[in-house]
Amino acid sequence: MNRKKLAIVIIALLISIIGVNKIFSFVEHQREIKLEEKRIQEEKRIEEEKKRKEEEEKKKYMVGVNHEAKKYSYDAKIISDKFNKYDYSNNGERIVFLTFDDGTSTTVTPQVLRVLKEEDVKATFFLTGENIERGQEKAKELIKEEFKNGHAIANHSYSHDYKILYPGRTLNLESFNSDFKKTDDMLKDILGKYFSTRVIRCPGGHMSWKGMDKLDTYLEKNNMASMDWNALSADAEGKRKNAQELAEYAIKTSQGKEIVVLLMHDTYGKEETAKSLPQIIKYFKDNGYAFKTLV
Ligand SMILES: [Zn+2]
Known part of the structure; x- marks a missing residue:
């Protein structure tokens, strides 16, 4: 139990x-x-x-322009592709890109900036590294001012030296790229690490050199654009012109084009270019063009 x-x-x-x-x-x-x-x-x-x-x-990140200035900017690749086909049409809408090469200069650039501000229009500056160095601190301040005022900043090489970029009139992609990179680095140094540009202009113009297909492949792969022009004031060619003659040349070469990329220079000795600007801008305003920048 x-x-x-x-x-x-x-x-x-x-x-x-x-x-x-x-x-x-x-x-x-x-x-x-x-x-x-x-x-x-x-x-x-x-x-x-x-x-x-x-x-x-x-x-x-800012590509070409500051954040507020994006509204004035236009995709350079689209324009560049159209220009390759000599197509300057834009469905009846007129756009002008004022472009200034070979700056910055401490003499002419301030005058150009003043006119652009007075006229309240935006432009694209294709800068060369050597001239930035030449202008030292003043040049750097001017680039900051260009950027702050809503203009686009693009790369026009460091040396602008045809013998380095295109020896024997043929592109040397390696030296071309290292030359442009120098200016890229300078621009980052001046405008901050968030700045970059995808727009370049080949010294002498893309249209002038041999072997450029290599560059095109490189640009395509890196989502960049090379931007030539389809109008000019001829402030860097032929005989020296006064402001009136420059304006007339610019207007003559722009006529009949819905998209105008106008080549001018704001480097040393181009005082007449700055003087010609009000008349050039007036022409585009009177003819209903919108002023845009290339990014
Ligand atoms: Zn140039």
Whole structure:
């Protein structure tokens, strides 16, 4: 009898122990699920935070122009592709891109900037590194002013030296790229690490040299654009012209084109260019052109 009782007690005890264990393991399991959920949530939060920071970082980057000046900018690649086909049409809408090469100069650039401000129009500056160096701190300040005023900044090489860029009149892509990179680095140094430009202008014009298909492949791969012109004031060719003659030349070569990329220079000795600007700008305003920048 005693043995029987003992057996019953032992069995009851075993059942209760197994039951309690089950309850314990159930509770433990629930706790693990909750922890896992928390871990997943935390991972998600970190991932979202990372994405948000990346987006914020991306927004800081400025290509060619400052953030506020994007509204005046136009995709240079589209214009460049059209120009390759000599297509200057734009569905009846007229756009002009005033472009200034070979700056910055401490003499002419300030005058050009003053006129652009007075006329409230935007332009694109194709800068050369050597002239930036020549102008030292003053040149750097002028580039900052160009950028701040909503103009586009583009690269026109460092040396502007045909013998370096196109020895034997044929492109040397390696020296071409290292020459342009020098100016790129200078511009980043002046305008900050978030600045870059995807627009270049080949000294002498893309149209003037052999072996340029290599450059085209490189530009295509790097989402860049080489921008020539389809009108000019001829302030760097032929006989020296006064402001009136420059304006007439610019107008003559722009006529009948819905898209105009006008070549001018704001380098040393081009005072007449600055003087010709009001008349040139007036022509485009009178003829319903919108002033845009190339980025
Ligand atoms: Zn040039």
